[in-house]
Amino acid sequence: xxxxSIWVYIQLNQDKIEPTSLQLLTKAKQxxxxxxxxxxxxxxxxxxxxxxxxxxxxxxILRLRDDRxxxxxxxxxxxxxxxxxxxxxxxxxxxxxTTAGRSLAPRLQxxxxxxxxxxxxDLAFDGDTLVQVKPTYGDNIMxxxxxxxxxxxxxxxxxxxxxxxxxxxxxxxxxxxxxxxxPETTMxxxxxxxxxxxxxxxxxxxxxxxxxxxxxxPKTIELARQLAAKMGGVVGVTRPLTDDPQxxxxxxxxxxxxxxxxxxxxxxxxxxxxxxxxxxxxxxxxVSVNTDATAPIFxxxxxxxxxxxxxxxxxxLAQVK
Amino acid sequence: xxxxxxxxxxxxxxxxxxxxxxxxxxRSADGVINPFDKNxxxxxxxxxxxxxxxxILLSMGPESYRESLLEGLAMGADSAYLLSSRxxxxxxxxxxxxxxxxxxQKIGDVELVLFGRQSVDADTGQVGPIVAEYLNVxxxxxxxxxxLTEDHHLIGKRRLDAAEQEVEVELPAxxxxxxxxxxPRYATPRQIQKSFEKPLTVWTEQDLDLDPExxxxxxxxxxxxxxxxxxxxxxxxxxxxxxxxxxxxxLLQSL
Ligand SMILES: Cc1cc2nc3c(=O)[nH]c(=O)nc-3n(C[C@H](O)[C@H](O)[C@H](O)COP(=O)(O)OP(=O)(O)OC[C@H]3O[C@@H](n4cnc5c(N)ncnc54)[C@H](O)[C@@H]3O)c2cc1C
Ligand SMILES: Cc1cc2nc3c(=O)[nH]c(=O)nc-3n(C[C@H](O)[C@H](O)[C@H](O)COP(=O)(O)OP(=O)(O)OC[C@H]3O[C@@H](n4cnc5c(N)ncnc54)[C@H](O)[C@@H]3O)c2cc1C
Numbered sequence: 001x002x003x004x005s006i007w008v009y010i011q012l013n014q015d016k017i018e019p020t021s022l023q024l025l026t027k028a029k030q031x032x033x034x035x036x037x038x039x040x041x042x043x044x045x046x047x048x049x050x051x052x053x054x055x056x057x058x059x060x061i062l063r064l065r066d067d068r069x070x071x072x073x074x075x076x077x078x079x080x081x082x083x084x085x086x087x088x089x090x091x092x093x094x095x096x097x098t099t100a101g102r103s104l105a106p107r108l109q110x111x112x113x114x115x116x117x118x119x120x121x122d123l124a125f126d127g128d129t130l131v132q133v134k135p136t137y138g139d140n141i142m143x144x145x146x147x148x149x150x151x152x153x154x155x156x157x158x159x160x161x162x163x164x165x166x167x168x169x170x171x172x173x174x175x176x177x178x179x180x181x182x183p184e185t186t187m188x189x190x191x192x193x194x195x196x197x198x199x200x201x202x203x204x205x206x207x208x209x210x211x212x213x214x215x216x217x218p219k220t221i222e223l224a225r226q227l228a229a230k231m232g233g234v235v236g237v238t239r240p241l242t243d244d245p246q247x248x249x250x251x252x253x254x255x256x257x258x259x260x261x262x263x264x265x266x267x268x269x270x271x272x273x274x275x276x277x278x279x280x281x282x283x284x285x286x287v288s289v290n291t292d293a294t295a296p297i298f299x300x301x302x303x304x305x306x307x308x309x310x311x312x313x314x315x316x317l318a319q320v321k
Numbered sequence: 322x323x324x325x326x327x328x329x330x331x332x333x334x335x336x337x338x339x340x341x342x343x344x345x346x347x348r349s350a351d352g353v354i355n356p357f358d359k360n361x362x363x364x365x366x367x368x369x370x371x372x373x374x375x376x377i378l379l380s381m382g383p384e385s386y387r388e389s390l391l392e393g394l395a396m397g398a399d400s401a402y403l404l405s406s407r408x409x410x411x412x413x414x415x416x417x418x419x420x421x422x423x424x425x426q427k428i429g430d431v432e433l434v435l436f437g438r439q440s441v442d443a444d445t446g447q448v449g450p451i452v453a454e455y456l457n458v459x460x461x462x463x464x465x466x467x468x469l470t471e472d473h474h475l476i477g478k479r480r481l482d483a484a485e486q487e488v489e490v491e492l493p494a495x496x497x498x499x500x501x502x503x504x505p506r507y508a509t510p511r512q513i514q515k516s517f518e519k520p521l522t523v524w525t526e527q528d529l530d531l532d533p534e535x536x537x538x539x540x541x542x543x544x545x546x547x548x549x550x551x552x553x554x555x556x557x558x559x560x561x562x563x564x565x566x567x568x569x570x571x572l573l574q575s576l
Contacts, residue, residue, distance in 0.1 A: 011482075047508070116415075187459035
C-alpha cells in the first residue's frame with residue numbers, strides 16, 4: 001500500500017540544517033493538497049534538529065538516530081533510507097540538489113529502482129503524479145518529467161528557488177524509525193573540514209554587488225568591495241571573472257554557480273547571459289549598469305543605467321550612507 | 322590495475338532552440354566528449370602511469386559516439402567499448418547505469434571506475450552513483466583530488482556544501498571527478514594516429530545478457546512529457562538618466 005505522504009530529506013551540514021531542506025518543506029506543504037508532509041531526519045544523538053524543523057510545519061518528523069550519522073557515507077545513508085522507504089512507501093521523496101543530495105539521492109534511487117529527476121526548478125502535483133520541472137542544456141531548455149508507475153517519485157531541487165516560510169505546527173508528530181545501521185566497511189571518512197564559506201554568505205546576502213567582464217579592472221573591484229562593506233553586502237561575479245585568482249568558484253553566480261536571493265542586486269558590466277540570469281531570478285530589486293544599451297541584462301532589471309560601471313560605483317560610494 | 326572511464330558524448334554547444342512548429346529540440350549534430358569526462362580520462366591516465374595499469378573507455382550511445390571514444394583513445398586510453406543498439410536507446414539514468422555496470426562486470430577485474438561529475442546537457446550527475454550502487458562499491462563523488470596508496474586504497478578529497486572532506490576507500494571504488502582535479506591533456510598527432518589501431522569493441526544488449534525490462538525506454542521510470550523554452554518572466558525596467566551622480570541620486574530616491 002502506498003502511503004500518500006511527501007517526504008523531504010533533512011540534510012545536515014555538520015550541526016546545521018541545510019536551508020534547502022527547509023525551503024522544500026515549505027514547497028511540499030504548498031503543493032501537498034491533503035497529502036501529509038514528512039521531514040526525514042537522520043541525526044546523531046548529540047543533535048536535536050526537531051525543534052527547528054517543526055517551525056516549518058511538517059505533519060511528521062521521521063527520526064533515525066545513530067551517532068554514526070555525524071559522519072556517514074552516502075552508502076550508509078542510502079541504506080538507512082531504503083529501510084524506512086520500504087516500511088512506509090511514501091508517494092514522493094524530495095532532496096536538496098546540493099553536493100550531498102546529488103550524491104545520496106541517486107544511490108537510493110538505484111536501490112529502490114525508481115525514477116529521480118535532477119535539479120528541479122519547480123514541482124506540482126497532477127493528482128498523485130509529481131510533475132517535475134527540470135532545466136537542461138545549461139538552463140536553455142526546460143522540460144517536464146514524470147515518473148508515473150513507480151514510487152516514490154524522487155527529485156533533487158535546486159537551492160534557493162523557494163523561500164522557507166515559518167508556520168510552526170504544534171501538531172507535528174515525531175516518530176522514531178526502526179532501522180539498523182549497516183556500516184560500510186570499505187570506506188572511511190578521514191576528516192571533514194568546515195569551510196568558512198563565501199557561498200553561504202553569497203546565497204544568504206541581502207545586498208549583492210555583482211561584477212562582470214565589463215567591471216574587471218582592479219580599481220573597479222576595489223570600489224565594489226568598499227561599497228559592499230559600506231552596505232553590509234557581498235561581492236559576486238560572473239563566470240569569466242573566476243579566472244581572476246582573487247575570485248573563486250564560490251563567488252560565481254549562475255547556473256554552474258550560486259543562486260542568490262538578495263533584496264538588492266547591483267549588476268555591473270554584466271551582459272546577462274541566460275546562464276547568469278537563472279541565478280538571479282529570486283533577487284527582489286535588480287539594478288544593472290552597462291555601457292551597451294542593448295545588453296540583455298536590462299530585460300531582467302528593475303533599474304538600468306547605460307554608462308560606465310566604475311563611474312557609477314564612484315557615484316554610489318559617494319552618496320550611499 | 323584496470324581503470325574504466327565512463328564517457329558521454331554531448332552536443333558541442335548548449336545553444337539549443339525549440340522549433341516553433343514541431344516543438345522538437347534543434348541542436349547541432351556534432352558531438353564532443355562531455356568536458357568533465359575529459360578530466361576523468363586525465364585522472365585515469367595519471368594513475369595508470371603510476372601503477373602500470375590500463376585505461377578502458379566505456380560509453381553507451383549511438384554509433385556516432387565512436388568519435389568521442391576515438392578522441393579519448395587519442396588522449397592515451399588503451400581500449401574502448403561502445404554499448405550500442407536500438408534497444409538501449411531512450412534510457413534515463415537508471416536504465417543507463419544498469420548496462421554500464423553490467424559491461425564493467427563483463428570487462429572484469431576493474432578496480433576503479435571514473436565518471437565526470439555530471440553531463441553538461443541533461444546535467445543530472447546521477448549515473449556515477451547509480452553504477453556504484455549496482456557494482457556495490459564505495460563512491461567518492463565531486464572529487465577534487467585522488468591518490469592511490471601502497472596498500473590498494475584510494476584517498477579522495479571531496480568538496481561538500483559547506484565543507485571539505487577527505488575519505489579513504491578500499492578498491493574497487495567509483496569516483497566522480499570535478500574539473501578542478503586537473504587540466505586534460507591534448508592528443509598529439511602521433512597519439513591520434515595510434516588511436517585508430519587501438520581496440521574499440523561494440524557490444525549490444527545480447528553481449529551483456531541484459532534484462533530487457535531494465536534497459537532503454539522500457540526500463541526507464543522517468544518520462545519527459547514536455548520540452549519548452551524557459552518562460553521569460555521579464556521585468557519592466559526603469560532607465561536612470563544623466564551623469565552617473567544624477568543616476569545614483571535618482572536610484573537612491575526610488576529604492
Ligand atoms: C554550461 C555553461 C554554464 C555557465 N554557467 C555560468 C554561470 O554559472 N555564471 C555565469 O556568470 N556564466 C556562466 N556561463 C557563461 C555565460 O554564458 C556568459 O559567458 C557569462 O555569464 C558572461 O559574463 P559577463 O556578463 O561578465 O561577460 P560578457 O558577456 O563579456 O559581458 C560583459 C558586459 O560588460 C559590458 N561592459 C563593458 N565595459 C563596460 C564598462 N566599462 N562599464 C559597464 N559595462 C561594461 C559589455 O557591454 C557587456 O555587456 C556558463 C556557460 C555555459 C556554456
Ligand atoms: C531533456 C532531458 C532531461 C533529462 N532529465 C533526466 C532526469 O531528470 N532524470 C533521469 O533519470 N534522466 C534524465 N534524462 C535522461 C538522461 O539524459 C540519460 O539517462 C543520460 O544517458 C544520462 O544522464 P546524464 O546525461 O544526466 O548523465 P550524468 O549522470 O550527468 O553523467 C555523469 C557521468 O556519467 C557518465 N555517463 C553518463 N552518461 C553516460 C553514457 N551514456 N555512457 C557512458 N557514461 C555515461 C559520464 O562519466 C558522465 O560524466 C534526461 C534526458 C533529457 C533529454
